[in-house]
Each structure stands twice: as C-alpha cells, then as structure tokens.
Amino acid sequence: MNGLYQRATARSVALIGNPNTGKTTLFNALTGLSQRVGNYPGVTVERKTGKLELAPGRTVELVDLPGAYSLAASSPDQMIAADVLLRQQSGTSPIDVVVAIVDASNLRRNLYLVSQLMEIGAPLVVALNMMDVARSGGIGIDAGTLSQRLGVPVVPMCANRREGIAELRGAILDAFEGEHQQSPAVPIFPETLERQVEILRESASSMGADGDRRLSRVEAFRALVDEGGYTEERLVAEKGEELSGELARRRGEIGISAPLLSIETEVRYSWINRILDGCLSQSTEPRRTVSDKIDMVFTHRVAGMVIFIAVSALVFQGIYQWSEPLMGGIEFLFSGLGSLARAILPAGALRSLVIDGIIGGVGGVILFLPQIAILFLFISVLEDCGYMSRAAFLMDQLLSRCGLSGTSFIPLLSSFACAVPGIMAARTIGDRR
Structure with missing residues (x-):
C-alpha cells in the first residue's frame, strides 16, 4: 500500500x-x-x-x-x-x-x-x-x-x-x-517516465516552505504528465517557481516525442483491454436503448435545436412570467407591513429603521425568491432527467466560440430575467473563466 x-x-x-x-x-x-x-x-x-x-x-x-x-x-x-x-x-x-x-x-x-x-x-x-x-x-x-x-x-x-x-x-x-486485500494490478508506464517521476519526487521534496513534504507518486506523475494542468499549478504555488524549471527539465529527460498525456491514455487503455479480455462479452449485437434513441432526437442538429429553443422558452417564461404573481404578492405583503408600521410607530429614527431598514431591506431580498426558486427547480429537473448534459453537448460548439461551455446556456438565459439567479446559476459552469 x-x-x-x-x-x-x-x-x-x-x-x-x-x-x-x-x-x-x-x-x-x-x-x-x-x-x-x-x-x-x-x-x-x-x-x-x-x-x-x-x-x-x-x-x-x-x-x-x-x-x-x-x-x-x-x-x-x-x-x-x-x-x-x-x-x-x-x-x-x-x-x-x-x-x-x-x-x-x-x-x-x-x-x-x-x-x-x-x-x-x-x-x-x-x-x-x-x-x-x-x-x-x-x-x-x-x-x-x-x-x-x-x-x-x-x-x-x-x-x-x-x-x-x-x-x-x-x-x-x-x-x-484489511481483509481480502491484494496488490492492485496497476498499469505499467515506460521506464524513462517512471524514472523521471521518482527524480521529481526527490528534487521537489526540498523546495518551498514545507521542504519536508515529499510528493506522492500520483502528485508527481500528474504534475509531469498534465503540462499546465491544475496539479502543476497547485504544486508550483506550494513549492515555488523553482518547480516549474524542474518540471521542464524532467519532461525533457523523458525522451519521448509524443505528448505525455497521449502516452498515458494509450497505456491505460491497453491495460484495460488486457484486464477485460475474457471478462467482458457481448452475446448479441448492441441494441439501441431508450436512452440512445432519445439522444438521437435531443442532440440532432435540427430537431435538437428546436427542442432546445422550446425548453429555453419554457425556462424563460417560468423565471420571468410565472414568478410575477408571487413577486406581486410578496411586494403587497411587505407594503402592507410598512403601512401598518407607519400607522403604529411615531415619526422618528425608530420608524425609519423598521420601515426602510428592516421591512424594506428584507422585502427587497425576498422579492427575488420566487425567481430563484423557479430557476433551481428547472435546473434540478433538467439535471435529473438528463437533458442538461444533452443541451450542453448541443450548445458547446456554438458557445465555445465565445469562450464559454455548453452549460452556460442556463445562466445566460436566466440573466435576462434577473442578474441574481443568473449569477447563482453560474456555478453550473465548470470553467472558472
């Protein structure tokens, strides 16, 4: 272990x-x-x-x-x-x-x-x-x-x-x-790559403020293979810029012209094929499942776009129109509370605090609750039924030209109604940018 x-x-x-x-x-x-x-x-x-x-x-x-x-x-x-x-x-x-x-x-x-x-x-x-x-x-x-x-x-x-x-x-x-534990049959990578991983672990252990922390084999491997990736960024922030130069030297010493990530993919899938040989069988010709048939429609270049526009219109209608009665009710409620407080409390700082500060402040925040609730209801339903991933696939090529991912369509759509649910829905976007 x-x-x-x-x-x-x-x-x-x-x-x-x-x-x-x-x-x-x-x-x-x-x-x-x-x-x-x-x-x-x-x-x-x-x-x-x-x-x-x-x-x-x-x-x-x-x-x-x-x-x-x-x-x-x-x-x-x-x-x-x-x-x-x-x-x-x-x-x-x-x-x-x-x-x-x-x-x-x-x-x-x-x-x-x-x-x-x-x-x-x-x-x-x-x-x-x-x-x-x-x-x-x-x-x-x-x-x-x-x-x-x-x-x-x-x-x-x-x-x-x-x-x-x-x-x-x-x-x-x-x-x-600790019962029934064996030594896992892990993939075997080129010896030159493994050697540079161990050298990197040794050299990186003395870098940074925490010079006593030795990198795990997985950390060193990921930093070496995923050039410019998250693991490299985190370790450089932890160990200092000295690690960037060390990574470049180790990559140069490997002596493999192909991208390391493609080498990893090739080794892992070769390992998977050996593992599954004799374990996996296909008794019949692969049949189209219900999910496959749904995918053919929902990701179709024409039909999929028509469905996407219809779903987007439904989400927009829900956020912008269906919430109006609820928002009107909330506004009426807090307006009534303000009038009641105005009639009971004498003029002065206390009345201003209660009416303008407490009632007005709380009401101004709660007023957007229907829109946010409807937005999250739609997001939950779309995720649970599997449509979110299909819509993201459909829109990814178009939105990628703007530097966005396919999942950006929900924040973009909801922001037409209100910036608040749009900002909250932005957490569905995987890319920080």
Missing part, C-alpha cells in the same frame, strides 16, 4: 465515479436521510456527506465526491475530487477507503478512472452499477474474474433497485479491516 494511506486515523469513505453512473442514487441508498450538504472551504463546489452504517454500532462518514472522468483535473469539481483523494484539501478528513462506482454498460471507459484510483494506494472497492442496463444490452461481465485481475473487490449491483447494497457494505467493511 502507498505510504500516503498507511496509519489512517479517520473513518471516511469516498464515493467517486464518472458522471451519470448512478453515484447520487447509490449515495442516497447508503446514507438514507443522514446527509449534510455544504461547500468545500474557499470554493463554491458542493460538499455532500452522510453517515454510512456498515454494521450494528459501526458507522463511518461517506463523502460524495464530484463526478470525474479522470484525475487530470480540468474543472473546479474535479480539482476538489483529486485534492480530497490526495489528502491536499483543507477542512476534510483523510479518506480511508475509496468506492469507485462504474457503469457496467460502459465498463471500458469507466475503468480509466479506476486505473488512476488504484495508483493512489487507498483500499479500493469497485461498485459495478447498472448491471440491469448491461444485461438488457446483451453485455456479460464475469465479476469474479474481473476482481481477481484488478486485485480489488468488485460488487455487481443495481443501486436504483437496491440490489447489491448489502454486499457493498460488507466489501467496504472488509476493506476497513
């Missing part, structure tokens, strides 16, 4: 996986109503935690990390996920066990993140979710063989049907107690 995860004292489990793998459903199934929602320190990324009962009298904290396709962070959400796993996020407890939830119907793509998680060194449990979808698509998975080849427990399950939940709890408990 990696030294980073030896002698852990906290009792925390991290739940991580690709977007749209049923992570939220599994989190709700494991924690029930014992959940807390807040923000990570210094950022607006949501932090969701809950109590997970593994056995009678044995309760641990379950942390629902933001969805990520890779530890090569490209958004604030993915940055937080990587930092929590690497124990570099302030205000969070160290993670003892990692649960990676994967989509059984798209196993090859999902194992990319799993291959990175295995290198961290934390006890890992793979939750093979959406087995029903895989079976309906004629996909067969030998979970036992897959577990042996990965060297970590693999639990087949259907979170939406509560199937496999008890088995997953048991696997997490075994991971805490």
